Amino acid sequence: MTDSEVTSADSVGRPVLDRLRIGSAPDSWGVWFPDDPQQVPWRRFLDEVAEAGYEWIELGPYGYLPTDPARLTEEVNRRNLKVSAGTVFTALHRGPEVWDSTWAHVSQVAELTRAMGAHHLVVIPAFWRDDKSAAQLESSELTADQWGHLARGMNRLGREVRERFGLNIVVHPHADTHIDTEAHVVRFLDATDSDVVGLCLDTGHYAYCGGDNVKLIETYGERIGYLHLKQVDPEILADVVENEVPFGPAVKRGVMCEPPLGVPELPPVLEAAQGLGVDLFAIVEQDMYPCLPGRPLPIAQRTRRYLRGCGA
Structure with missing residues (x-):
């Protein structure tokens, strides 16, 4: 075991996870779309994420928060918040x-992300089901040619984003996309350039799709550039898997839950990430679309206390 793999402990024996920068995101407030009447207004999100004790936030879907850098800077600064990343959606x-259409979207988000002082773009691959209706849009499995397009396109995206905006892309394995299971994630990582394509490991989505988070960190740690923290309710997940429930309806059933009520256990995941010996954002994301306006804040407060108790 190397020095970087040893996690120190504080005076009461908790691990000190000082390489992890904890934040939250609009997703934890039930925000999936730039504009939707079922979502909390952006000012309320900013007020409450700060009240819950978080310092870092993501931009969420482009257009939910103000897109004028000066205005957004003013809004986050007066709440003592900072931006860790933007998010883009691709179908490479x-x-x-x-x-061309992908780059138009990416450029827009990357420009705002850079202006806010962040250094990461979270890249979410296209859903093979419609994110609102859950209707199947295409096959859940890619052909060999499509895997080639995906790998080459993501390599190009990583290079272009770094050269033009100085940002790093981190690709987010996600339920109901083609980068979901362990086999698909490993195939994607092995097919892409480690110099320009990193991974955003979402603990909940990876567990939802049957993956072992700690194993992935230990095996592909050099590729992991960002974390999303969430848990899955194993009982609801078992029903979702058995009945092939699409992700959107599964979320409405409460498949994503607050820690420590679900899986994976977060302490081993956090300690494995600390053991990588690099600074990582660890952004809480509890999918809750749609949800009642008063629900997110108490959950966010409890989650922040729980993570502090884990040493983060």
Whole structure:
């Protein structure tokens, strides 16, 4: 075991997870779309995420928070918040013909992300089910040609984003996308350039799709550049898997739950991430779309206390 793999402890025996920068995101307030009447207003999100004790936030879907850098800077500064990343959605498996539209979207988000002083773009691959209706849009499995398009397109995206904006892309394995299970995540990592394509490991989504988070960190730790923290309710997940419930309806059933009520256990995951010996953002994301306006804040406060108790 190397020095970087040893996690120190504080005076009461808790591990000191000082390489992890804890934050939260609009997703934890039930925000999935730039504009939706079921979502809390952006000012309320900013007020409450600060009240819950978080310092770092993500931009969420582009257009939910103000897109004017000066205005957004003023809003986050007066709440003592900072931005860790922006988020983009891509369908690069569809081939070179989608590059121009993809780049138009990515450039817009990357420009705001850079202006806010962040250094990461979280890249979410396209859903093979519609995110609102849950209707199946395409096959859940990629062909060999589509895997090639995906890998080449993501390599190009990583290079272009770094060269033009100075940002690093971290690709987010996600339920109901083509990068979901351990086999698919490993295939993607092995097919892409480690110099320009990192991984955003979402603990909840990876567990939802049957993956072992600690194993992935220990095996592909050099690729992990960012974390999303969430848990899955194992009883609801078992029913979701058995009945092939799409992700959107599964979220409405409460498949994503607050820690420590679900899986994976977060302490081993956090300690494995600390053991990588690099600074990582660890952003809480509890999918709750849609949810009652008063529900997110108490959960966020309890989650922040729980993570402090874990040493983070």
